[in-house]
Amino acid sequence: MSSYLLKNCDIANFDTLGVSRKDLLITGERIALIRDRILPAEHPDAEVIDVNGKLVMPSFADMHTHMMQTFLKGPMDDYPITDWLVRLFSIGDLFDEETAYYSALLGCLSSLRFGTTTINEMADWIHFAPILKAFEDSGIRAVIGISTTDIAENDKTPLISVEEALYRSEYVYDHAHGKNNGLIEASCAPAGLPACSKKLVQALKQFADHRGIIFHTHLAEGRKETEDVRRMYNLSGEGEALYQFGILGPKTVLAHNIWLSDAELDRIKETGANPVHCPNTNLKISDGIAPFAAMQKKGINVCFGCDGEASSSTRDMIREGRMGAYLQKGVTLDPTVFDAGYVFKAMTKNGPKALGYTDLGEIKEGNLADLIIVDMTDDLSLVNRDYRIGNLLYAGDGHAVDTVFTAGKIMVRGKHLTMFDEGKIIETSERLLRKLNDKIRKAGL
Numbered sequence: 349m350s351s352y353l354l355k356n357c358d359i360a361n362f363d364t365l366g367v368s369r370k371d372l373l374i375t376g377e378r379i380a381l382i383r384d385r386i387l388p389a390e391h392p393d394a395e396v397i398d399v400n401g402k403l404v405m406p407s408f409a410d411m412h413t414h415m416m417q418t419f420l421k422g423p424m425d426d427y428p429i430t431d432w433l434v435r436l437f438s439i440g441d442l443f444d445e446e447t448a449y450y451s452a453l454l455g456c457l458s459s460l461r462f463g464t465t466t467i468n469e470m471a472d473w474i475h476f477a478p479i480l481k482a483f484e485d486s487g488i489r490a491v492i493g494i495s496t497t498d499i500a501e502n503d504k505t506p507l508i509s510v511e512e513a514l515y516r517s518e519y520v521y522d523h524a525h526g527k528n529n530g531l532i533e534a535s536c537a538p539a540g541l542p543a544c545s546k547k548l549v550q551a552l553k554q555f556a557d558h559r560g561i562i563f564h565t566h567l568a569e570g571r572k573e574t575e576d577v578r579r580m581y582n583l584s585g586e587g588e589a590l591y592q593f594g595i596l597g598p599k600t601v602l603a604h605n606i607w608l609s610d611a612e613l614d615r616i617k618e619t620g621a622n623p624v625h626c627p628n629t630n631l632k633i634s635d636g637i638a639p640f641a642a643m644q645k646k647g648i649n650v651c652f653g654c655d656g657e658a659s660s661s662t663r664d665m666i667r668e669g670r671m672g673a674y675l676q677k678g679v680t681l682d683p684t685v686f687d688a689g690y691v692f693k694a695m696t697k698n699g700p701k702a703l704g705y706t707d708l709g710e711i712k713e714g715n716l717a718d719l720i721i722v723d724m725t726d727d728l729s730l731v732n733r734d735y736r737i738g739n740l741l742y743a744g745d746g747h748a749v750d751t752v753f754t755a756g757k758i759m760v761r762g763k764h765l766t767m768f769d770e771g772k773i774i775e776t777s778e779r780l781l782r783k784l785n786d787k788i789r790k791a792g793l
């Protein structure tokens with residue numbers, strides 16, 4: 349069992365935006381001790397790391413992702429949403445196993461590099477095996493479900509029966525749940541209304557409840573789709589439909605949440621469901637602006653997600669958090685909403701809570717040792733130690749993350765991955781991308 353003694357940590361307090369200088373002992377996968385002073389002689393097996401007054405905080409939970417899209421950063425830029433969706437499926441058809449594996453692996457490794465250690469993934473069935481392998485190989489903590497649809501939104505939408513969806517959920521549960529010593533869990537992840545029937549979402553919710561796993565879906569991302577749901581069910585909106593169908597609850601994770609009424613936000617609050625803000629995607633592909641400041645006021649468990657890179661072009665949660673903060677301040681004309689402390693809590697503590705963890709997302713004795721050390725001492729643009737936490741959100745980005753622990757294991761050290769040769773990952777990715785880009789051009793896409 350590995351053990352690390354982190355000396356002189358400035359542990360972030362998101363309530364005060366201040367820090368406390370402490371020593372921190374990691375034993376196995378957990379934070380064993382936090383004290384003013386821990387003597388190395390008392391823990392001779394522990395490797396001593398002098399953090400030297402750098403900022404220590406919980407790592408990030410990226411609560412809505414499609415990691416196979418990592419290779420699609422670029423070829424999906426600046427398309428209208430209807431074309432974007434068709435293009436996404438058409439280009440997805442050109443992926444082979446190796447491409448899917450490296451695309452997902454690159455996404456997981458970029459996430460780790462930027463201090464994200466928990467991922468809530470909605471994956472494609474057709475390449476499930478290489479995607480799962482990429483998650484396993486990366487060593488990241490993840491909840492993985494399969495994107496499922498049974499109503500055509502366009503002629504490329506893959507349609508399956510409810511029975512097939514249940515079979516796939518069972519398959520994912522059997523093959524993913526508990527993998528990597530419990531770092532990987534399964535979920536049910538239907539794509540969302542109106543591409544899923546009431547029967548499908550209810551069957552998958554029942555399956556998820558029976559297994560005690562997460563139900564993860566998109567909610568009210570597109571204005572047109574939300575209108576379609578209103579017409580289809582004669583209900584006030586997509587959120588109301590999920591409420592009426594019995595889908596909302598504390599184990600339900602909802603991505604986007606744009607076209608919702610105040611009454612629907614109350615449904616989310618009442619049921620304890622967990623909305624995920626994906627502002628980079630929502631702005632880049634012109635989905636709209638989600639009412640997250642109102643959710644903050646209602647005390648809803650707000651999370652953040654970078655979504656797939658086909659739409660967001662980033663795996664950096666700090667960029668995501670900053671975009672969300674600026675957006676909510678801008679549309680409400682209220683600079684006090686989405687303050688730095690609130691945003692960091694939404695990015696660290698709220699995600700694990702939504703996924704059912706009670707021992708993850710905060711720097712506390714006994715909690716899982718998923719944490720980051722942030723080095724802002726080598727960046728001319730990040731000076732002023734007294735305001736480090738706010739400056740990290742508003743002036744920094746994921747490149748400031750120096751060291752990353754997942755379950756007590758060092759994944760990033762000195763701003764580089766410890767388990768992978770970054771140069772080789774980039775070289776292999778560029779080789780596969782040249783092939784993929786050629787295929788895209790040849791297919792006339």
Ligand SMILES: [Zn+2]
Nearest residue numbers: 566603655656
């Ligand atoms: Zn999505």
